[in-house]
Amino acid sequence: MFTDRRDLLQGLDQADSIALDLHKFGWQPIAAGLFACRDAEDLRVIDTSADYLNADDDTEAGLPDLLGRSLRTSRRPDAVKIAATMRALGRRGLGALVDACCATAQGVADAVEANPDLELWGRPTLSTVVFRPKADCDVAALRRTLLDEGRAVLGRARFDGLWLKLTLLHPHATPADYQPLLDLVVKAAR
Structure with a gap:
């Protein structure tokens, strides 16, 4: 389209x-x-x-x-x-805006794959990145804690367990802009 x-x-x-x-x-x-x-x-x-x-x-x-x-x-x-x-x-x-969001999602997926503490569900097809901490933690509780503390709003998806979901829709954001969020998830999972 x-x-x-x-x-x-x-x-x-x-x-x-x-x-x-x-x-x-x-x-x-x-x-x-x-x-x-x-x-x-x-x-x-x-x-x-x-x-x-x-x-x-x-x-x-x-x-x-x-x-x-x-x-x-x-x-x-x-x-x-x-x-x-x-x-x-x-x-x-x-x-161009759609393509920029999809490219950012690929970059964020690369960052998830490069992080030894995170697991990527699969390569994004569009602009949604699905991932979770590798640490044995309650993903639902982690998500709610970050929300309750006002630190992050993360979506959720259920496949073979619960995963975190980022739907990236800011066409001017870069993968580097999401790195602090990934770091926050890793820290909260520990």
Whole structure:
């Protein structure tokens, strides 16, 4: 979509529909997203009618069909924010931000692998780094302690046990900016 990392988008051209959550890799409000169908007929499953919102006689008289524009009717106009971002940055500009976050995640993953006290779950595909201390410790308690002390906010993921999760979305941050956080996790695990 925005990035030139086409290897991650293989098969997308075969999809009947695409949903994009632009909250993270679009830097948009949490409710902002897009849903597109190859065939507009597929959207009929979400057609709804409410006489007070889209009465046939009002629509025929030229009044807007609020349900025909959005399922959320009078909610915030998040689509305007998406449009403004796209207008300001363009596909290439937004793609550069995504690519920068993904590159930072690779650098942070390198730092985790280089640290003998940390374990990397796997190489990041996008901008999420999943790791944990090698020390025998309660990862959930470690995470809560750092949060309670106001020192770090770390996500969590469960695979073969509990792991810490960093979703890196600051396009101007560098792997070096995350080194103090990795050091903090190691120190807290001891």
